Amino acid sequence: xxxEIKDLHKSYDGVSVLSGTALVCEDFRCLVLVxxxxxxxxxxxxxxxxxxxxxxxxxxxxDEPLDFEEAALRRHRREVGTVFQAFNLFPHLTALANxxxxxxxxxxxxxxxxxARAMELLARFQLAxxxxxxxxxxxxxxxxxxxxxxxxxxxxKFLLFDEPTSALDPEMxxxxxxxxxxxxxxxxxxxxxxxxxxxxQTVADQAAFVAEGxxxxxxxxxxxxxxxxxxxxxxxxxxxxxxx
Amino acid sequence: MNNSRGDGSARVRRLLLADDNSGEGASLSxxxxxxxxxxxxxxxxxYVAFRNVDYHWSWDSAWRYRQKFxxxxxxxxxxxxxxxxxxxxxxxxxALARRSRILLCRYVGATYVEIIRCTPxxxxxxxxxxxxxxxxxxxxxxVAGVLILSAFAGAYISEIIxxxxxxxxxxxxxxxxxxxxxxxxxxxxxxFPQATRQMLPPLTGQFVSLVKDSSLLSVIAINELTKxxxxxxxxxxxxxxxxxxxxxxxxxxxxxxxxxxxxxxxKFLYET
Numbered sequence: 001x002x003x004e005i006k007d008l009h010k011s012y013d014g015v016s017v018l019s020g021t022a023l024v025c026e027d028f029r030c031l032v033l034v035x036x037x038x039x040x041x042x043x044x045x046x047x048x049x050x051x052x053x054x055x056x057x058x059x060x061x062x063d064e065p066l067d068f069e070e071a072a073l074r075r076h077r078r079e080v081g082t083v084f085q086a087f088n089l090f091p092h093l094t095a096l097a098n099x100x101x102x103x104x105x106x107x108x109x110x111x112x113x114x115x116a117r118a119m120e121l122l123a124r125f126q127l128a129x130x131x132x133x134x135x136x137x138x139x140x141x142x143x144x145x146x147x148x149x150x151x152x153x154x155x156x157k158f159l160l161f162d163e164p165t166s167a168l169d170p171e172m173x174x175x176x177x178x179x180x181x182x183x184x185x186x187x188x189x190x191x192x193x194x195x196x197x198x199x200x201q202t203v204a205d206q207a208a209f210v211a212e213g214x215x216x217x218x219x220x221x222x223x224x225x226x227x228x229x230x231x232x233x234x235x236x237x238x239x240x241x242x243x244x
Numbered sequence: 245m246n247n248s249r250g251d252g253s254a255r256v257r258r259l260l261l262a263d264d265n266s267g268e269g270a271s272l273s274x275x276x277x278x279x280x281x282x283x284x285x286x287x288x289x290x291y292v293a294f295r296n297v298d299y300h301w302s303w304d305s306a307w308r309y310r311q312k313f314x315x316x317x318x319x320x321x322x323x324x325x326x327x328x329x330x331x332x333x334x335x336x337x338x339a340l341a342r343r344s345r346i347l348l349c350r351y352v353g354a355t356y357v358e359i360i361r362c363t364p365x366x367x368x369x370x371x372x373x374x375x376x377x378x379x380x381x382x383x384x385x386x387v388a389g390v391l392i393l394s395a396f397a398g399a400y401i402s403e404i405i406x407x408x409x410x411x412x413x414x415x416x417x418x419x420x421x422x423x424x425x426x427x428x429x430x431x432x433x434x435x436f437p438q439a440t441r442q443m444l445p446p447l448t449g450q451f452v453s454l455v456k457d458s459s460l461l462s463v464i465a466i467n468e469l470t471k472x473x474x475x476x477x478x479x480x481x482x483x484x485x486x487x488x489x490x491x492x493x494x495x496x497x498x499x500x501x502x503x504x505x506x507x508x509x510x511k512f513l514y515e516t
Contacts, residue, residue: 051421078424087415092437092514101433102423134514150423 001062001158001189002026003048005215008057010043017043018054019213025206030184032204032221033193036236039211041193042162048191049160050076062157078106081151081159086167088147089135095122095142096131099150107154121149125179141172145179158189166195197240201225209233299484306485309476313486316472317493323390323468324455324497330394331454335401342406353402360399366460368396373464389461389468397454404446408439441512448505452498459494469493 008021018040025031033041046052047059050066050073059066066076089098096118103114122128125145135143144164151159161180165173177199184190184203194200200207200221207224209217217224217233225241228234259274270278341353360368369392377388412435420434462471469490477486 049422051418074424074426077422082422084415084419084422087413088419090416090419090434090438092441092512102425105429105433106424136514154423 001028002060003028003031003191004058004060005044006058008044008047008054008059010047010052010054017213018047018057021057021210021214023208023215023218025208025218028206029187029189030204031191031206031208032200033191033208033210034195034197034200034224034236035210035216040213041210044210045160045162045191045193049080049082050074051082078102078154079157081148081154081156083144083147083151083159083161083164085163086140086143088150089143091135094132094134095127095138095146098135098146099153102150102154118149118153121153122146125149125182139172140168141175144168144172144176148176148179148183152183152188158191159183161190161192161194163193163195195240197225197237209236211236301485302480302482303485305480306476306482306489309480312472313469313476313489313493316467316469317497319386319467320455320458320469320494321497323386323393323458323461323466326390327393327397327454327458328451330390331397331401334394334398335405338398338402339405339409342402343409357399357402360396361403365392365396365457366463368392369460369464385464385466389458389464389466393454393458393461396457397450400450400453401447404443404450405439407446408443409435411442412438437512441509441514444505444509444512448502448509451505452502455498455501456494 003023003025005021005023008018009016010018021040021044033044035041043052047054048061048066053068053073067073089095090101093101096115099118099121100109100111100114103109103117104111109117119128119131122131125148127142127145127149130138130142130146135146138146148164164180165176168176173196177196180190180192180199181203192200192204204221207218207221208215209224209228209230211232216230217228224233225237228237258271259277262270338353338356341349342357344350344353369389372392372395373385373388377383382388416434416438417430420430425433458468459470461468462474465471467475473486473490473493477483480486
C-alpha cells in the first residue's frame with residue numbers, strides 16, 4: 001500500500017501532539033511506527049484509523065485522500081481493522097458475538113454467513129473452543145487474538161495495530177505476535193505501533209521514527225533501526241535495542 | 245468428647261454465620277432457621293405493640309367492604325404499571341437530552357430534573373391537578389395521576405440512566421466507533437446493554453418507590469388502594485382493619501416487582 005501524510009497538526013488542550021507530521025511511504029506491506037512515548041505515534045495511528053480529526057494537514061492512502069468529515073470518516077473506519085492496546089472487546093458479548101456484531105450491524109451480512117465466517121476464522125487461529133466465552137473468561141492474549149479476528153473478519157483494506165501487546169505478559173505477547181506474523185504472511189497490509197522492536201524488525205518492511213510530533217526518520221526498517229540520520233533516533237535505538 | 249463438642253459448635257456456627265460476605269453462602273437449614281427467627285421477632289413486636297393499644301377489633305364490618313378494597317388494589321396496580329412504562333420513557337428521553345450536544349435540550353432536561361427532585365410529590369400533585377390539568381382541560385383524574393407519577397419518577401430514573409450511561413468506559417465507545425458503528429448503534433449495541441447492569445439495582449428501588457408514591461394520589465380523589473382503605477375505614481368505623489391489609493396489599497405488589505427486577509439483574513450479569 002501507499003501512504004502520504006502532509007503537515008499534520010493536532011493538539012489536546014493546547015498541548016501539541018502532532019506538529020507538522022509528514023511522511024511519504026510508497027509501496028509497503030507493513031509499516032512500523034516506533035519512537036519514544038508521548039512522541040505522537042498513537043495519535044498518528046488514530047488519525048489513520050479515522051478516530052481523530054487533525055487541525056491541519058492531509059492524508060492520502062493508496063492515492064485516496066482521507067476526508068475528515070464525520071460521515072466519510074465512519075465509512076473509512078468500516079474499511080479498516082483497528083486494534084488497540086486493550087479493551088477492544090465488548091464485555092457483555094461472547095467472543096463470537098463480538099466478531100459478528102460489526103458484520104451484522106455495520107456490513108449488513110446475513111447472520112448465518114457472519115457466524116460461519118467468524119467460526120472459520122476462530123478455528124484457523126485455534127480460538128474455536130472459546131467462541132462462546134465472554135471476554136472476562138479469556139486470557140489477555142486470547143482477548144487480543146479475538147480482537148484481531150474481529151478486525152480481519154470485515155475484510156479490511158488494511159489493518160492498524162496500536163501497541164497490541166503492551167498490556168500482555170511475555171507469553172501472551174508471543175502468541176499475539178505469532179498471529180500478527182501469520183496475518184503478515186497472508187499478505188495483509190498493516191501499520192503497527194509497537195515497542196517490540198525485535199519483532200518489528202522481522203515483520204516490517206518500512207519503518208518510521210516518530211518523536212516530538214514529527215516523523216524524524218523513515219525508510220526500510222533495517223536502515224531506520226541501524227543507521228539513523230538524527231542523533232535522537234540513533235540514541236533511542238541504542239538504548240532500546242540493547243536488550244533485544 | 246472434645247471432638248463432638250467441636251462438631252456441635254461448628255454446626256451452630258454454620259446455622260448462624262454466612263460462609264462469605266455475599267449472603268448467598270448458607271445452607272438451606274440455616275436460611276430457614278434465620279427466616280423463622282426474623283418472623284418470630286416481628287410477630288413478638290406486633291403482639292406487644294397491639295396488646296398495649298387495647299383495640300377492639302371488628303374485622304366483620306371491614307370485610308363487608310372488601311370489594312372496594314380489591315378495586316383499589318387493582319387500580320393501584322394499573323396506575324403503577326402505566327406510570328412505570330411512562331416514567332422509563334420520560335427518564336430515557338431526559339437522560340439523552342442531558343447528554344445532547346444541543347444546549348437547550350441539556351438545560352430543559354436539567355431544569356426538569358432539578359424542579360422535580362427538589363419539590364415534594366404532594367405539592368406537585370396538587371399543582372398539576374388544580375393548575376396544569378385544569379388549564380389543559382384534562383378531566384380524567386386517572387390519566388392525570390399517571391402523568392404526575394411518571395413525571396415524578398422519570399426525573400429520578402433519568403439520573404439513574406445517566407449514571408448508567410456514564411459508567412460505560414470511554415474505551416468501549418472508542419472500540420464501538422472504531423468498528424464503524426453510528427451513534428444510535430453505539431447506544432443500542434454497546435452503551436445500553438452495558439449500562440443496564442449498572443442501572444437495574446437503583447431502578448428496582450425506584451420502581452418500588454413509584455408504587456408506594458402512588459398512595460399520595462389519594463389527595464386528588466383517585467380511588468387507588470390507599471383511598472379505598474381510607475373509605476373502608478370511614479364506612480366501617482374501623483382503622484387498623486383498613487390499614488393493616490393496606491400494608492399487606494402494597495407488599496403483594498412491591499415484593500414481586502422487586503423479585504422480578506432482581507431476576508433481570510441476574511440476566512444482565514457478566515464479569516468485567
